[in-house]
Amino acid sequence: MSTPNPTESLDSERERTRTGLSKAALKQDFLDNLFYIQGRFREVATPHDLYMAAAFTTRDRLLKHWVESAQVFKTSHARTVCYLSAEYLLGPHLACNLVNLGITEAAREAGEELGLDLDAILEEEEEPGLGNGGLGRLAACFMESLSTCRIPAIGYGIRYEFGIFDQAIEDGWQVEKTDNWLRNGNPWEIPRPKIRFSVGYGGYTESYRDDTGRSRVCWRPAQVINGMAYDTPILGYGTANANLLRLWKAEAPTSFDFQAFNTGDYYGAVYANIQAETISKVLYPNDEPEAGKELRLKQQYFFVSCSMQDMIRLHLNTVGPLESFADKFVAQLNDTHPALAVAELMRLLLDEHVMSWEQSWDITHRTFCYTNHTLLPEALETWSVSLFERLLPRHLEIVYEINRRFLDEVRMRFLGDEARVWRMSLIAEGGERRIRMANLAVVGSRAVNGVAELHSELVKATLFKDFAELWPERFHNVTNGVTPRRFMVVANPRLAQLITKTCGHDDWILDLERVRELEAHVDDAGLLEDWRAVKRAAKQDLATWMQQAAGVRLDPESLFDVQAKRFHEYKRQHLKVLHIIRCYQRIKQGQSQDLVPRAFIFGGKAAPGYFMAKLIIKLINAVGEVVNNDPQVNGWIRVAFMPDFNVKNGQRLYPAADLSEQISLAGKEASGTGNMKFSMNGALTIGTLDGANVEIREAVGAENFFLFGMTAEEALQRQMSGYRPWEFYQSDAELKSDIDLINSGLFSHGDTQLFRPLTDNLVNHDPFMVLADYRAYLDCQKTVSETYRDTPRWTRMSILNVARIGRFSSDRAIREYAEHIWKVTPKRIEPAHHSQS
């Protein structure tokens, strides 16, 4: 044994106090951080100061794991997953980090001893809303599960200065407010001024011969900006593994254009600066691409270029020659938003690292995998060739060359089938020529997956039929999942405690399949009673919050019937509204015998330019105004709109729901993940056979799921044989009277025109077949009411939903990616011994 080194023991002593997990250490560090970072005493600290001190105290402990992980990954040359996503809908960090560090209780007690309430501190956090909806939230769940599953990973994305807008409801309409989430500082990120890359736009390309006489290309961009890295540590649950989320901020390359400055053009110099920074300014609030938005293409190229350059830098620094790049990294494309990475990696290898086309393509193609999240034709991303050429002339040449070689392959395989060549081309011809990003992603990837079984089958049978015929082995399914740490342990601590108590352990948090052990207790009267009490308490919490936030009183004894998701016609929030109107009419007509008291609760944002979606929000609030103020009906039904549905507010909603509405037209929702979050919290689902609903129903048992509506195939058949919605309107008297009631102006202070665009669309076009599924939906809701009246039965069904939901943990999804798609293995980080003091 060597003699102890005095400096070393001093270091570890210091570290023990700064990163220790005991209550005493937390308390001390909290006060230190309050003083040294916020510059406050306990007595004068604002709630925000307290939050910042708590966040820094937690961050110190994360960093310890993170630095250790980084060291191990670096020295062991571990194969690493790079998740490329334009969106990360992270939600608040603090509560989840406390859970993953295993120090929630210690933090709570430390707070109490200082006279502080942890829950109040948690409420202070402003969430980073760097995503629109399911796709962005999936990326966030995956980052957490990657760490939990101990898979070395880097998440790459954009550090938007303004995330998804905050939604306010004014006079029943959605009003968008800017999300200035960085205003008060972000304690979770670490700026990396030394990790900067230049990104070019525009200009021209030049050919030249290199030293060996080979012809090469050089791109001379007209504009160059910088991307700077901001890192956020993402810790796993019950492990010392922590991964890195690296988000890029756009900056001008120098803070001043001195030339312009010296010639007196001060404004011009500053303007160039501002222009560069615009690129990472704001998240596009559409959950479908909007054609032709130049800034969006710039954003995509910006983050993809920084990320690819960073991966190359890391490879050269750790492993060495780029030949082995695809052995070190696998890059997952989260939809087509980062698909430009295929062309960018080719450019970097060809032009900057002077590799041959063949070798560059071999590396590129082995590096990428692509996840598709939508089949909706209007949501598939394409870029006009002329815009692309103006912004990325070199990439256009590369895309053309990829296409030329690819189409040769198609022609070889399918001789004379020019129609197929035309369909598969990366360039859509006829009309304005456009680049099909989905085709680029498929051609440039070695694996392609859908996000639920049904969706993955439809991907092969419809969208990518030709590709699946050419490369059947390339297509996979990985059904989505969500993290039980955030959506159970953090969102619903009472339920988590009850599960732990009933199962006799908390191993289910890491291995969600083990919630199945609840099944053995499903007939235990004590459990049923406790289960109901937990749900009841969550409903009370939500009712209290809603009263304050939306001014609506909800009765926790009523059935909480919730639809929370982005507003989209295909998700059919208007079908739900028709149901409410039917209930209203029945009560008014004295036919309430089949009903149970219900609170209809909605949450969700509409894209600011999506008129119809915003009109549906207005309709919900308009119906709510009438219903909630009519004493004849408001003992039976209430309508509430949760303003600003985001991750934080979602966490209030999932635990309180009795019924989860998953009522999209079959074949349209790729997967859905809200469906999983509700079910995990003991809500029963009313749903169509769409997306992951199909698998949820299989898992929880058909008898514990309220199914209605056409199948995807039936919907398609009906569409093809000529769907005539007005026939449903004419032949179903109740349906007609519900729509007519909207048109009567009852919900719009006598204005008979306000909702006409919506009702006319339903009666004459109804692209998502609301009217065709209306009757089946109402019938199914009747069964829901009957079942709810049988409280023990409902409670039992609720328990079975939770007990059988294990498959929908994002840990399972990540393990499937790791094994079947990425071919990566976990790398365990051994916590340094002294850290557990």
Ligand code: BZD
């Ligand atoms: O992705 C969603 C799908 O609609 C869901 O069915 C699915 O569960 C999730 C996760 O796989 N898609 C999105 O959320 N899409 C977007 O948010 C989006 C954002 C920008 C541009 C295009 C789409």
